[in-house]
Amino acid sequence: MSDTATTTGRAPSVYVPSAEALATVLAPGERPPRPSALGASLTFGWRALLKIKHVPEQLFDVTAFPIIMVLMFTYLFGGALADSPRDYLQFFLPGIMVTSVVMITMYTGVGLNTDIEKGIFDRFRTLPVWRPAALVGMIFGDVLRYVLAAVVILSVGLVLGFRPDGGLVGVAAGIGLLVVFSFAFSWVWTFFGLVLRSEKSVMGVSMMVLFPLTFLSNVFVDPSTMPGWLQAFVKLNPITHLVAAVRAAMGGTSDPTNTMWLLLWSAGFVVVFGTLTMYRYNRR
């Protein structure tokens, strides 16, 4: 990779700043035009990839956590709620995939909070680039983690006996819908990552939002077994629309109503929380 590391073979010596050497790097070249919004965002996305390369441990939560979730709930509920874990899995896998990936979105907020704590965002915020680029790029990197988590869960599911009728195309479409929603939902966490003081409080708030949102839905059981007031909430819950749409896609059919609701919710999250995030980002 590096031609620079090999050019000097001598032992590390004391650095003596030389006025001439510094003068050459200070000579003002042409100022290049500022990068496009997409270009800057992709560059920040590249930073996220580099961080995964240097700190691969951070993939633990997108691999091990989803595997545990699938195994745990399939065998915990499988016998009770369906005839066998294998039968339950046909209903349950799209739902647990949504739950796991949506839960992982909170790390966007945690990551942003740590980054800001360290000071690197001071430099990013003094760069003359499209303002949301640093955050959009960060979420681009996270989208890759969402895809990875979804694929891990799918693989575990296939091993345990999940057989989607939608085939490869249906499964890909389902994961696509999930990623679109997760991208949009991540903006909720960038906002909290900017507003809250510590990593711990970001985690705390995330859990408080995510647990009811994922459990009070159609992920684990059929909502028709629930009391009326709870059904009302479940019907409103964007996770319910998302799970219904993903189930339909993976099952080889389509669910236009729920898909539409899901896309509306996604647009709403980006508009509302994207705006709030940028307001906070500019006004810190």
Place this chain on the structure above:
Amino acid sequence: MSKRTTGLAIEAEGLTRSFGETRALAGMDLQVPAGTVYGLLGPNGAGKTTAVRVLATLLRPDGGRARVFGHDVVAEADKVRSRVSLTGQYASIDEDLTGIENLVLLGRLLGLRKAAARERADQLLTAFGLTEAGTRQVKKYSGGMRRRIDIAASILNTPDLLFLDEPTTGLDPRSRNQVWEIVRAVVAHGTTVLLTTQYLDEADQLAGRIAVVDHGRVIAEGTPGELKSSVGSGTVHLRLRDAAQRPDAEKVLQAALGVPVQLEADPLALTARVGGEGSDLAASEQAARALADLSRAGIVVDDFSLGQPSLDEVFLALTDHPAVPADERDEQLEAAR
């Protein structure tokens, strides 16, 4: 280049900013001429960092206004950003990434193409003596190397104004000298540098003008020479052999120097400022005469020293309170080790 080095780089009037109950800026005025190193000198919590963050568009002021090269830092933040760079007190680089990756990342964000960004990164690493460290993660760098990569990242686009927030706090003397050399090269090239520091000698070494900051406002401003002569350019410390001679010594010194003499807690010690305003003689000359007078009066001096006024003494003279509380200073020295 002539365009860059004339006029004012920074004009600030009555900047205020509070964080809850704390008034970090309490009406700060600044005028920084372009093409110079300007020092903001003050203790921790004086408002230096807040001032830098406002001027670098990171923080909005509650009141007052500031312009950088004629652009308002709030209304025209983007124009300001295209001309400034910031090296913060904490790492403004990604510690998980290597030196090269950090520089390429920033080069690309400033609009360089991949190959050009890579070339620029290599040039900078060479000039900053980091060629071999380039492929290592920044978190494995020493304090001095970290500072250098941080400054290298800040001059990637040759800014017209560079903010250096306490660039040498916590560095060993050798690394500190390296940073000083770099700052000199940067300003020689025409970039204006706004430097914050807690050390008078650093401001003295680098800055053309200094603003002394305390409780969020500028309490004194001038060239290093002007500031020091307003306080006295040196301090004489004496330790006698016999405590009984101290009253005599005090009289002799007072007569010789024409300034009040301070009696220290140690019954053998006396302190006096020399070389202040209204004295034609150099501090060393005054001190030498005082010493001769003492010996003529038969007073035995065991220990004698003449030093520059410390930041503490400048502060005491300007504000009647010491710059850095003693326990805090010990912590800083601890951290510097």
